[in-house]
Amino acid sequence: MAQYDVYGIGHALVDTQYSVTSDALSAAGVDKGVMTLVDGQRRQQVVDDLAVEPVLSASGGSAANTMITIARFGGTSCYGYQVGDDDWGRFYRQDLSEAGVDSGEDVFLPGTPTGQCLVMVTPDADRSMNTFLGASGSMGPRQVAEETIGNSRFVYLEGYLLTTDEGFAACELALTAAKAQDVAVSLTLSDPFVVGAFQARFDRLIDSGVDLLFCNEDEALALTGKADREQAATALSERVGRAYVTCGSDGALVCSGNELQLVPGHAIKAVDTTGAGDSFAGGTLFGLARDLAPDAAARLGNYAAACVVSAYGPRLQLELSKRTDDILSGNAPVPASS
Numbered sequence: 001m002a003q004y005d006v007y008g009i010g011h012a013l014v015d016t017q018y019s020v021t022s023d024a025l026s027a028a029g030v031d032k033g034v035m036t037l038v039d040g041q042r043r044q045q046v047v048d049d050l051a052v053e054p055v056l057s058a059s060g061g062s063a064a065n066t067m068i069t070i071a072r073f074g075g076t077s078c079y080g081y082q083v084g085d086d087d088w089g090r091f092y093r094q095d096l097s098e099a100g101v102d103s104g105e106d107v108f109l110p111g112t113p114t115g116q117c118l119v120m121v122t123p124d125a126d127r128s129m130n131t132f133l134g135a136s137g138s139m140g141p142r143q144v145a146e147e148t149i150g151n152s153r154f155v156y157l158e159g160y161l162l163t164t165d166e167g168f169a170a171c172e173l174a175l176t177a178a179k180a181q182d183v184a185v186s187l188t189l190s191d192p193f194v195v196g197a198f199q200a201r202f203d204r205l206i207d208s209g210v211d212l213l214f215c216n217e218d219e220a221l222a223l224t225g226k227a228d229r230e231q232a233a234t235a236l237s238e239r240v241g242r243a244y245v246t247c248g249s250d251g252a253l254v255c256s257g258n259e260l261q262l263v264p265g266h267a268i269k270a271v272d273t274t275g276a277g278d279s280f281a282g283g284t285l286f287g288l289a290r291d292l293a294p295d296a297a298a299r300l301g302n303y304a305a306a307c308v309v310s311a312y313g314p315r316l317q318l319e320l321s322k323r324t325d326d327i328l329s330g331n332a333p334v335p336a337s338s
Contacts, residue, residue: 003151004102005075005289009144009174010063010158011136011167012081012107013117014088015314017055017274020120024050025128030120035129035191037163043132046118055312059095060117061136062190063158065275065315069282069304071100074321075289078152080104080143080170084135088114099315104145109135119314125270133164140166141173149174150181153289154212156281159190162201171205179209186212187240188281189219196222206239212288213243214281220245229253234260242294246280246305252298263298266306266334275314279304282316296328303327306334 025032028049038046067077079101083089085108092114093103115134121127139161149155155178161167171187178185187202187210189195195202202223206213213236215223220232220243229245230253236243237255245253251265283304287297304316311317318335326332 002153003076004078004148005152006067006070006077006154006156006285007080007145007148007152008063008067008077008156008158009080009139009161009170011061011115011133011139011160012059012064012083012092013061013115013131013136014057014092015060015117015119016057017119017121017313018050018052019055019312020050020052020122022122025120025122030128030130032122032128033126034193035131035160038130038132040113040132040134043116043118043130046130050120058313058315059092059099060314061158062160062188062278063156064096064101065278066156066282066285067101068099069279069316070286072316072318072320073283073286073300073324075286078102078104078145078148080145082107082109082135082139082143084108084112084114085110086114089135104143104148106143109138112138119274121272121274121312125273125309127272127274137164138166140170144170144173144177146177149177149183152183154285155183155185156285157185157187157205159188159194159202162198162205163194168201172208175205175208175210184211185209186214186281186285188277189213189215189223192218192222195219199223210240211242213240214277215243216246216277230260234258244280244284244298244301246277251302252280254294254298256294261295263295263302265302268306268310268334270309272312273309275308276305278314279308279316299328300324303332303334310335
């Protein structure tokens with residue numbers, strides 16, 4: 001029996017979240033609705049320009065949010081990452097542990113600060129991110145635990161890693177190790193800008209043996225060049241076997257071969273969409289690790305995503321380990337927006 005449901009790798013970032021107006025974003029020179037890589041000086045300039053106190057700070061990064069969601073469902077997850085050997089790095093590891101996620105080895109990098117992500121949420125619930133990679137930019141093959149991969153049901157690769165040479169090498173190593181040990185490989189596309197800028201790397205990784213693909217509509221269209229989300233989902237599944245395409249409040253498309261199904265979402269008021277796709281992937285992977293059908297697993301993913309967008313913050317806060325049956329039967333209402 002596998003020790004972990006999912007072993008994930010990604011950029012470890014301390015998420016600092018702000019509630020701002022669209023005008024404030026424009027004044028600070030922030031591109032709305034996308035992730036932008038910045039250096040430490042630019043990060044500080046944006047903080048100074050916003051001139052507001054953050055709503056919260058927590059251990060984050062896309063794949064970390066997914067690993068936390070798995071733990072919230074009562075699953076087991078381990079995360080490979082790199083942080084600085086500083087106060088924020090130690091905070092990150094402790095915060096992750098308290099969320100129920102095990103850390104990989106060699107996570108501390110001396111002499112380089114821990115990565116930070118400014119998450120700026122506007123009243124329309126859209127999120128814009130400025131990311132200073134810091135130590136996470138050196139996340140590479142050394143942080144990939146091949147033995148742990150062999151003790152996992154799934155490997156989860158964060159698409160943001162493809163923005164660095166070391167991160168891409170880490171993904172290739174993790175995929176190779178998983179294939180050698182008969183472990184299923186899942187990949188998230190992460191961001192439409194990243195897909196466009198690093199499509200050759202995504203293509204190479206996907207064609208090397210990815211089994212499951214997670215993305216939203218914009219990312220699916222960016223990678224495939226198709227005219228609509230249904231065509232994009234079908235094109236993706238032809239390459240990977242199964243694709244999950246999140247469609248906001250509409251739910252998620254699940255496509256395996258020529259079988260395409262829309263799993264309905266939840267009609268709620270979105271407060272903050274940060275982390276929605278991450279939590280969808282976490283809930284879905286938890287379900288698949290319990291041998292649920294692909295559409296049933298997506299129902300868990302949709303519920304987790306709805307819970308996340310109904311409150312500020314990129315991670316699932318609710319403990320759902322005792323609510324799985326109610327979620328699957330439709331008897332678990334999503335908490336009201338706060």
